[in-house]
Amino acid sequence: MSVHDITLTVNGRKVRLTVKSNELLLNVLRDRLLLTGAKYGCGIGECGACTVLHGRECVLSCFIPAVCADGWEITTAEGLSKDGKLSVVQQAYVDKAAIQCGFCTPGMVIASTALLYENPEPDEAEIKDYFRGNYCRCTGYAAMIEAVKVAAMRMKERGCDDEEL
Amino acid sequence: MRTELNLIGKPVSRHDAWAKAKGDQLFSDDWSMPGMLFGKVLRSKYPAAVLKRIDTKKAEELPGVKAVLTAKDVPVNEDVTKFGQMRDVGGGFEGLYRVLASGRIRSKSEAIALVAAESPETAEEALKLIEVDYEVLEGVFDPREALKEGAYSVTGDGCGNVIMRTKICDGNIEEAFKKCDVIVENDYETTPNEHAYLETEGGMGWIDENGVITLRVGTQVLEHYRTIAKVLGLPHNKVRNIGVPVGGGFGGKEDITVEMYIALLVQKTGRPVKMVWSREESIESHSKRHPEYLHYKTGATKDGKILAQEVSIVMDGGSYTYLTPWVQMYSTFAAPGCYKIPNVSVKSVSAFTNNTFNSANRGFGAPQVNFASERQMDEIAARLNLDPVELRRRNVLHDGDRLPSGHVPRGHIALKELLDKVNKELNRSSKPDRLPDGRKVGRALALGHMVYGRLNFLHDSSRVSIRLELDGSVTLRAGVPDLGGGQASVLAQIVAEELGLEIEDVHPYIMDTHLTPLCGTTTATRQLYMSGNAALKAAVQMKEKILEKASALSGCPVNMLALKNRKVYSVIEPETISIPFVDVIKHLSNDGEVLENIAQFNAPFTEVPDLNDIKGELNPDITYTCHGVELAVDEQTGKIELLRVIAAADAGRVINRNSCEGQLEGGCVYHAWWPTMEDLKQENGITMANSFSTYLIPTAADVPDIESILIESGGGLGPYGAKGIGEPADNSIAPAVVNAIRDAIGVGFNKMTVTPEKILNAVLSFKNKE
Structure with a gap:
């Protein structure tokens, strides 16, 4: 099997890696960079537990060969909080009790962040539509939708730009 | 004295919400160890068959394979099903639990062999090299067919396919129907739905320095360690599960899943072993x-x-x-x-x-x-x-x-x-x-x-322990599997309420079969009821001790004292008689009092x-x-x-x-x-x-x-x-x-x-x- 040298910027840190051609981005993040926030839930891009940010867009890391991510800037759930302080979205998830078992949470907070990058004031229908790719079996989604609304409202109230998401 | 409730009924953030939001919470699949092997399960190709021959030689010879186990390698391959209950209920309630297939295969998900290898890919490859000969049988897939005279025997014992029959009757049904103006009759059918928790079954295990098989597996039933010990031929005190928060259970992680296989592979290889089921394996294999x-x-x-x-x-x-x-x-x-x-x-x-x-x-x-x-x-x-x-x-x-x-x-x-x-x-x-x-x-x-x-006839019980720390914080210990329902956090909330503390003052340490008191299963919607009552009992008993000490210190009678805002105070003269909680703890400690209390709650008991x-x-x-x-x-x-x-x-x-x-x-x-x-x-x-x-x-x-x-x-x-x-x-x-x-x-x-x-x-x- 062929091997490739790639460079990734993960949570602001640049890393050089040699990866096998069949190695998935999810496994590189989890097993080699020890960032276990992104989860294996289905392995075929159906559940969204492996969601990470590529720049400002969310991607399914279980579905992407690491070699294809060469040069990417990636943010995982661990990279959203700064100096131990939760991001606006993460804080809203805590405040609105949008977290139960927590397994889908890293993917959910990433997807929510990507949504707010794209659309800072989403309405309920837009939030629901954006969440189509992220399964949660515990909460029934209502609290998560609320959390995104609260995060958007707080951003607006504070006059934050989306760099602060 | 009981005062207005401070925390109960409020929307409280759980102690683990921050770690989960940050992606820092570690689940079953998030642990690893140096020298770790990867375990895989070979499952039956057919839902109904007789296992004629298994040849594992080629798999064992594959470089990187460290163990291949079949039924003959399992010290005690057959036992009766137990679900963490501490009482034998016998009768029709305890069926056969078979670890690896032997003889008659009853379903397509049945495990035939276990492999441990240096990489998941090698383990997967080894599964393909295990040769299995089956005699394929017709099987029966509808319980109504299975109950008919002469139906295919699933167990092969020829005693029919009935698991249990039972009946509840009241009044006189025949007479009553005669008096009815309308009679409505319908047939209903419900389907077998899937739990679909986001976290598939997984975990790891190792042998500690004293020979204890130690597991880190998310489960609804920590008490399965007893069955694992029996299967491995070990005493109960030599199998320990340090549980991890469960990424959803809903009943699907109530039966034994990966923990038995991991334990067997650890025992055989002496190496740490990890096993995580794929989504397909999870859906096909669990109940x-x-x-x-x-x-x-x-x-x-x-x-x-x-x-x-x-x-x-x-x-x-x-x-x-x-x-x-x-x-x-x-x-x-x-x-x-x-x-x-x-x-x-x-x-x-x-x-x-x-x-x-x-x-x-x-x-x-x-x-x-x-x-x-x-x-x-x-x-x-x-x-x-x-x-x-x-x-x-x-x-x-x-x-x-x-x-x-x-x-x-x-x-x-x-x-x-x-x-x-x-x-x-x-x-x-x-x-x-x-x-x-x-x-x-x-x-x-x-x-x-x-x-x-x-x-009731299971004679259920739960235990919770609290320890007062010298800085006025409280350590709560409870063997409560947390599935995401907030099963652990609610215990901290109850203890904080009773001791007049904030919820963050009470930290729960949970889910360790040998270091936390056993709380029983997180099933049957029982944890708040059972362990909540145990936590309440432990806290109330501790509260009495605290109030007695505060009474001795202040001269105020116990029944005039209350706990709130991290203080013991007089309900009559809150301004003048008020002692910080932490000071009372220090006095208790100086006087050599026990600062730890474990309490047990028993449900009502009846007979089968x-x-x-x-x-x-x-x-x-x-x-x-x-x-x-x-x-x-x-x-x-x-x-x-x-x-x-x-x-x-x-x-x-x-x-x-x-x-x-x-x-x-x-x-x-x-x-x-x-x-x-x-x-x-x-x-x-x-x-x-x-x-x-x-x-x-x-x-x-x-x-x-x-x-x-x-x-x-x-x-x-x-x-x-x-x-x-x-x-x-x-x-x-x-x-x-x-x-x-x-x-x-x-x-x-x-x-x-x-x-x-x-x-x-x-x-x-x-x-x-x-």
Whole structure:
């Protein structure tokens, strides 16, 4: 099997890696960079537990060969909080009790962040539509939708730009 | 002295919410160790077969393979099923537990061999090199077929396929039917749904420096360590599970999953071993909800009084016994529904088949019968030309009513309040019966009752320990598996309430079989009830000690002292007599007092009932629910859309409002698409829908507004009068959905899965008839 040298910027840190051609981005993040926030839930891009940010867009890391991510800037759930302080979205998830078992949470907070990058004031229908790719079996989604609304409202109230998401 | 409650009933953030939000929470698959091997399971190719020969030589010779185990390598390969209970219940309740296949194979998911190798790829490769010869047998896949004379024998013992038969009778059913003006008879069928927790089964294990097999596996039942020890031929104190937070359980992680296989591979290799199941393996291998085939015959007077109900239930137990007899008790008990019916007969039988074994799934036998009994109510109402809500109102159970087993529920029965509240809320909607886009609107509701707490004859108990730290913080230790329902955090909340602290002052250390007191299983909606009471008891006992010391220090009598805001103070003179909590702890410590307290709570104990005529109390109490649904049916495509859901329950007393509402919302979404979408497509023992692209669960886009209504009657047996909510939360939504479809199109569906095709066909034939 062929091997490739790639460079990734993960949570602001640049890393050089040699990866096998069949190695998935999810496994590189989890097993080699020890960032276990992104989860294996289905392995075929159906559940969204492996969601990470590529720049400002969310991607399914279980579905992407690491070699294809060469040069990417990636943010995982661990990279959203700064100096131990939760991001606006993460804080809203805590405040609105949008977290139960927590397994889908890293993917959910990433997807929510990507949504707010794209659309800072989403309405309920837009939030629901954006969440189509992220399964949660515990909460029934209502609290998560609320959390995104609260995060958007707080951003607006504070006059934050989306760099602060 | 009891003062106003400070924390109980409030929406409190759980202690683990921050770590989960940050992605820092470690789950089963997030641990690893140097020198770790990877375990894989070889499963049967056929659902019914005889295992003729296994040759593992080629697999063993593959470089990187460290162990290949088959049944002959398992020290004790066969045992009886135990589910963490500390009491032998015997009888029909404990079936065969077989670790690895030998002789007759009963299902396609049955494990034949285990492999441990240096990489997951090598382990996978080794599985392919194991040669297995099967003699393929015909099998039986429908419990109704399995019960017939001369049917294929699943176990091969030739004693028939019956797992258990049981019966509850009251009054005189034959005489009562003669007095009825209408008799409604229907057959109902429910499907085996998948738990679909986001975290598949996984974990790791190693041998510690003293030879203890140590596991880090998420499970609903830590007490499985005893069965693992027995299978490994070790004493109970040499197998330890340091549990991890579970990424969803819903009953699917109640039976032993990976932990046994990991332990065997660790014992064999002496190396750390990790095993994580793929989504396909998870769906194909773990238990499912029991499919049930139910016949309901109900007789009523023309003014809508139900006089008699006869129910027969056939349950598919699948390949092994597991929890089937227990689930069957729940189904049998709940079958008559939420109504006072003087003449009742419920007969149930469970049978082995060659399907994947069926066991616990949120609701544990109650949702199946609740679906049928609440569908039946709407059919009776239609026959009587009566409003379904009015029919329910005329028959619903009230305080003091006895159930067919003779049991008079201990707590308050809030069914009437729930019915009226949901009905009022449902009718508040001003939506027309036909939407502007042409779709037809249907509205309906359903009631539900489900017990919380384990069966009384299991003699359930739980223990919780608290330790006062010298800085005034509190360490709570509890062997409580946290599945995400907030099972651990709520214990900290109770202790903080009693000791006048903030919730962050109490930190829970949980889920270690040998370092935390055992709390029993996180099943049966029992943790708040059982461990909540144990935590309350531990805290109240400690509080007495603190108050006595504060009394000695202040000269103020104990009954005039209270704990609040991290202080002990006099309720008469709070300004002058007030001692910081931490100072009292220091005095207790200086005086050599024990700063740690463990308390045990025992549920009511009864004996195993006569299964041929069940009488008396099976479980301690019941939680009542009501769900209202408004939906739209597209008559062109058969597609349905839920527009509104009203989820109501009597929680007794809400402890953590966030968690309680979370259960109500999550519970109703968990089951709202069970009758219409979630379909495993099992065909002759093979699960066709074994991925998330074929087994569909609801996404946010499917979910409508959910209005939660929580009644707090105070009539529960849990701490502060709380009732259990986790499982009852999903109990009455499924019949409400199907009743609402009936309301929209005039056709009632009694058999799952109610697909758009079936709805479309029904619409067409209904129109033709008209």
